[in-house]
Amino acid sequence: MIILENVSKTYQTGVRAVKDLNLMVEDGEFVFITGKSGSGKSTLFRLLTRELKPTEGSIMVNDFDLDSIRRRQIPRFRRSIGVVFQDFRLLNDRNVYENVAFAQRVIGASPNEIKSNVPRMLQLTGLSHKYKNMPYELSGGEQQRVAIARALVNQPRIILADEPTGNLDETNTMEIMKLLEDINRMGTTVIVITHSMSMLESMKKRVISMEKGRIVSDTGSERKNKGAGAAAGTESTSGSRAGVIRRRRRSI
Amino acid sequence: MRTFFYCIGQGLANTRRNILFSIASVATVSACIFLFCMFFSIIANVRSIVYTAETTVGITVFFDESADDAAKESVKQAIMDRGGVKKIVYTSAEEAWEEFKTEYFGEDAEELSEAYADDNPLADSDSYEIFLNDIEDQEAMAEYIAGLPGVRQVNYANTVVSVLKSLNKVVSILSIVIIGVLVAVSVFLISNTISVAAAFRKRENEIMRLIGATDFMIRAPFVVEGLLIGLLGALIPLAAVYYIYGRVMEYFTAWLSGLGTGFELMGLVPLDIIFPYLAGCGLLFGAGIGFIVSFFTIRKHLRV
Ligand SMILES: Nc1ncnc2c1ncn2[C@@H]1O[C@H](COP(=O)(O)OP(=O)(O)OP(=O)(O)O)[C@@H](O)[C@H]1O
Ligand SMILES: [Mg+2]
Numbered sequence: 001m002i003i004l005e006n007v008s009k010t011y012q013t014g015v016r017a018v019k020d021l022n023l024m025v026e027d028g029e030f031v032f033i034t035g036k037s038g039s040g041k042s043t044l045f046r047l048l049t050r051e052l053k054p055t056e057g058s059i060m061v062n063d064f065d066l067d068s069i070r071r072r073q074i075p076r077f078r079r080s081i082g083v084v085f086q087d088f089r090l091l092n093d094r095n096v097y098e099n100v101a102f103a104q105r106v107i108g109a110s111p112n113e114i115k116s117n118v119p120r121m122l123q124l125t126g127l128s129h130k131y132k133n134m135p136y137e138l139s140g141g142e143q144q145r146v147a148i149a150r151a152l153v154n155q156p157r158i159i160l161a162d163e164p165t166g167n168l169d170e171t172n173t174m175e176i177m178k179l180l181e182d183i184n185r186m187g188t189t190v191i192v193i194t195h196s197m198s199m200l201e202s203m204k205k206r207v208i209s210m211e212k213g214r215i216v217s218d219t220g221s222e223r224k225n226k227g228a229g230a231a232a233g234t235e236s237t238s239g240s241r242a243g244v245i246r247r248r249r250r251s252i
Numbered sequence: 253m254r255t256f257f258y259c260i261g262q263g264l265a266n267t268r269r270n271i272l273f274s275i276a277s278v279a280t281v282s283a284c285i286f287l288f289c290m291f292f293s294i295i296a297n298v299r300s301i302v303y304t305a306e307t308t309v310g311i312t313v314f315f316d317e318s319a320d321d322a323a324k325e326s327v328k329q330a331i332m333d334r335g336g337v338k339k340i341v342y343t344s345a346e347e348a349w350e351e352f353k354t355e356y357f358g359e360d361a362e363e364l365s366e367a368y369a370d371d372n373p374l375a376d377s378d379s380y381e382i383f384l385n386d387i388e389d390q391e392a393m394a395e396y397i398a399g400l401p402g403v404r405q406v407n408y409a410n411t412v413v414s415v416l417k418s419l420n421k422v423v424s425i426l427s428i429v430i431i432g433v434l435v436a437v438s439v440f441l442i443s444n445t446i447s448v449a450a451a452f453r454k455r456e457n458e459i460m461r462l463i464g465a466t467d468f469m470i471r472a473p474f475v476v477e478g479l480l481i482g483l484l485g486a487l488i489p490l491a492a493v494y495y496i497y498g499r500v501m502e503y504f505t506a507w508l509s510g511l512g513t514g515f516e517l518m519g520l521v522p523l524d525i526i527f528p529y530l531a532g533c534g535l536l537f538g539a540g541i542g543f544i545v546s547f548f549t550i551r552k553h554l555r556v
């Protein structure tokens with residue numbers, strides 16, 4: 001569950017990248033965020049991962065209040081989300097298996113967990129046969145699937161992807177999108193930032209369009225506006241909100 | 253535990269990756285600790301020698317030929333009155349002769365001294381030997397005694413002791429300065445090594461942070477690297493010092509015993525007494541500097 005209320009972000013340079021954003025994404029949704037270059041999509045992304053703090057407004061992600069969250073709690077929050085980037089961000093000195101296992105190691109998972117989770121993720125992303133390859137031995141699509149496996153291996157509730165197919169051709173793009181859809185079907189919330197109009201049209205998902213830091217359209221807005229209104233309302237809604245999260249939470 | 257081994261492994265990997273900087277850091281830490289051990293050894297030995305001298309060598313007072321027992325007694329009284337005296341020992345002429353004989357003629361004392369049988373060459377050599385509480389006071393005391401009536405001659409071993417003491421001061425100051433400079437260089441080099449490692453792992457650290465690694469997980473490999481540098485920088489000089497100290501002691505002991513009896517016990521500190529201190533200080537210093545410098549360097553670098 002993601003709830004943004006009146007969120008603005010002004011960079012130190014004075015650029016107002018995000019302006020007065022209200023947004024609600026429920027558990028299990030698949031959402032595209034689109035908009036021209038410089039419209040503030042990546043800024044929104046980094047607000048959601050708590051790389052940035054909003055200048056104004058409040059952000060709730062997976063029951064974490066990102067405004068008041070303690071520094072020590074941030075790692076725990078980050079484990080509840082998985083991130084994917086346009087440039088894959090793999091470790092080039094490690095093979096596929098180690099890249100995925102890395103995510104488990106850094107959170108202190110046991111060797112047994114690693115041994116069962118990593119192959120499962122590699123199978124899910126269709127990389128089982130390439131587990132020994134180094135990242136530079138893979139195609140862009142394959143590299144991105146490694147990145148998705150890594151994002152997924154710690155069983156996050158949300159996957160956030162910033163232009164995951166920006167460096168990929170048509171075929172690979174469709175494959176990655178299909179993978180993300182599968183992941184979404186298994187219960188994980190998926191949020192994808194993209195430029196690709198063709199994809200938006202063919203996927204028939206909720207699309208949020210941004211322009212100059214504002215949301216200018218939201219295909220899920222009728223439903224969502226109601227939700228956001230309730231969220232901004234009385235205290236009692238927070239109880240039901242937590243209930244929704246608990247009900248919707250499923251492991252992959 | 254798993255985390256622990258992971259961090260150790262990553263720390264080792266770090267060290268291996270920027271091996272040149274790591275070696276330079278280890279070398280300066282080594283130099284620091286080696287010099288520290290050397291100066292510490294010198295100072296400890298000199299102090300020990302001074303202490304031995306202070307407790308075994310006193311001021312010797314000889315009397316005028318005309319001085320009778322009463323005069324000698326009044327000299328003693330005057331000395332005691334001045335204060336600061338730990339012990340005063342009277343040695344008669346006969347005792348002095350016996351002592352001299354055994355010291356200089358050794359085994360053959362009786363035979364060789366036959367010639368002097370009835371004629372003690374040290375007649376009139378009865379003396380007081382005076383031990384002071386504070387060796388610094390010796391010169392003033394000696395002057396004071398020389399001025400007393402009935403005193404013929406005053407001997408004291410001041411020069412050696414005061415030379416040793418000023419030597420110790422020089423060595424202390426020198427060691428503080430040199431070690432200070434080396435510590436600064438070590439801090440700089442370790443900090444640089446860690447910075448280079450951090451730059452090297454910047455990407456990895458960013459990914460780690462986004463995946464949800466704790467600050468501890470991200471920093472630990474660097475602190476492990478710092479610790480490794482420090483500990484290695486301690487072990488190398490300690491091994492060297494262990495060897496060298498033993499050799500130097502052997503040499504000195506041989507040299508001193510060549511100087512005659514009495515010298516072998518001049519107060520050199522044996523290896524097995526001094527080494528635990530050196531090892532303790534060295535390891536603590538190495539580990540400490542490695543830990544602290546890397547901890548603060550990485551904290552500065554990885555601040556979000
Ligand atoms: N770190 C930063 N410091 C200052 N200004 C920034 C920073 N990052 C982004 N901006 C500015 O904020 C605005 C929004 O940038 P953002 O990266 O969010 O756009 P975007 O929608 O992701 O664009 P693109 O589609 O090109 O990735 C831009 O005007 C950009 O110049
Ligand atoms: Mg962007």
